[in-house]
Amino acid sequence: MKRLLILTFFILVWGWVFSQKLIKTDSLTVQGVTVIEIDPSLNLYVGTQQGDVFQYNAGLEKMNEWTHPFRAAVTSISAIYPFRIQTALFSVKENITLDRYLRLLSTSEIPENMDFILHTKGPYLWLIDEDDFLINQYDPINKEVLMKIDCSVLSGKIIYANTTTDYLVVVDDSGKLLVVGNNKEPQIENLSDDERLVGVDRYANLLIFNKGNKVELRDILSGDFIFYTVEESPEQVMKYGPHYYFFMGDKIIHLIEEKN
Numbered sequence: 001m002k003r004l005l006i007l008t009f010f011i012l013v014w015g016w017v018f019s020q021k022l023i024k025t026d027s028l029t030v031q032g033v034t035v036i037e038i039d040p041s042l043n044l045y046v047g048t049q050q051g052d053v054f055q056y057n058a059g060l061e062k063m064n065e066w067t068h069p070f071r072a073a074v075t076s077i078s079a080i081y082p083f084r085i086q087t088a089l090f091s092v093k094e095n096i097t098l099d100r101y102l103r104l105l106s107t108s109e110i111p112e113n114m115d116f117i118l119h120t121k122g123p124y125l126w127l128i129d130e131d132d133f134l135i136n137q138y139d140p141i142n143k144e145v146l147m148k149i150d151c152s153v154l155s156g157k158i159i160y161a162n163t164t165t166d167y168l169v170v171v172d173d174s175g176k177l178l179v180v181g182n183n184k185e186p187q188i189e190n191l192s193d194d195e196r197l198v199g200v201d202r203y204a205n206l207l208i209f210n211k212g213n214k215v216e217l218r219d220i221l222s223g224d225f226i227f228y229t230v231e232e233s234p235e236q237v238m239k240y241g242p243h244y245y246f247f248m249g250d251k252i253i254h255l256i257e258e259k260n
Helices: 002-018
Strands: 020-031 035-038 042-047 052-056 062-067 076-077 084-088 094-098 104-111 118-121 125-129 132-141 144-150 158-163 167-172 175-183 189-191 196-201 206-211 214-219 225-230 236-240 243-248 252-257
Touching: 002 104, 035 076, 035 243, 042 252, 076 118, 094 175, 118 158, 125 158, 158 196, 167 196, 206 236
Parallel strands: 020 225, 196 236
Antiparallel strands: 020 252, 035 042, 042 052, 052 062, 076 084, 084 094, 094 104, 118 125, 125 132, 132 144, 158 167, 167 175, 175 189, 196 206, 206 214, 214 225, 236 243, 243 252
16 A cells, blocks of 8 residues: 555656646747748748748747748748758759848759758758668758768658757658767667657757647657647647747647746
8 A cells, every 4th residue: 555655646746747838828820831940039930832931039920021933832941050041942942041031142952853851050951862762961052962871771751850950850651760860870769659750959959749638858869758738739849948839730839838
């Protein structure tokens, strides 16, 4: 009986310490959202199917916008590189560089045979070639491949890919998770049926999983985790510090970690 009471107490304390809440602060609706991104100033960037990039401040007030002349869908946005917003448009194989006010700085072409386009903290790109099962680090300025990584350990079609400041993260439709770091051996993991990778914290090297009414944050290096109870299940999450942006259909929600 004493052991049962101790175990019950431990479970209650564990749940109190590691299961917390995210508090909703603001929300907005944008038609045809494809991707979201945040920068260290908590500005939100939203890409759409119509080729728009919208910039909002932390209060979700629109600040600036840019639209591709051919209205090509925006497939990737990165605000890691200081004062540069990198935007990829997969359908027209272009990488667009904008300044922090979303004014066009440059345009570069992307090789035709690449299937995924992702950005790093520098000017380089990660290009994923699913036909040859290769991940290529690409220099769009000099138009050359700097490094190739074998990703043949993946057995299905890639359904999610993202980057942190130090890692490339890829998931296929069979549930395999591949993590590639600079000068580190690639890590491979089989996700459980209730795990769905929906985002990253780019600056803290955290993976963000959706598990029903919970969002789990997992440290890539240590495997340590913490989870938050949520009212709505997100399709995509971006995080910086205690701030989260959930993307669900055309709805984007700003949430903040509940203080204990």
